[in-house]
Amino acid sequence: QVQLVESGGGLVQAGDSLRLSCAASGRTFSGMGWFRQAPGKEREFVAGVRWLTGSTYYADSVKDRFTISRDNAKNTVSLQMNSLKPEDTAVYYCAAGKMGGTTSVEYKYWGQGTQVTVSS
DSSP, X not given: OOEEEEEOOEEEETTOOEEEEEEEESOOOSEEEXXXXXXXXOOEEEEEEETTTOOEEEOTTTTTTEEEEEETTTTEEEEEEOSOOGGGOEEEEEEEESSXXXXXXXXXXXXXXXXXXXXX
């Protein structure tokens, strides 16, 4: 029933911006977020949002550069990424769960991911 579809990834240069979007279908969740995974690394929490209130929280590595938001009418969650760095290169995944949080186990549903590559 539940499907999460990411879009907006691409190849950019350091300092550029990208906006990722996640379209959710099937139901509404109280917690949604973005994770990323680079080759050879663990999946890393990036940002989360409480669906009903819009309150947000971020990993220290992206705070002040990334902004997560939700659009209730469109049932989408977005990640605005500014001042991108080569170390931001990863596959970015949209996630949804009943509780939310900063660890993968707290999310039940996942999108297929979208590649973000930042060149120097």
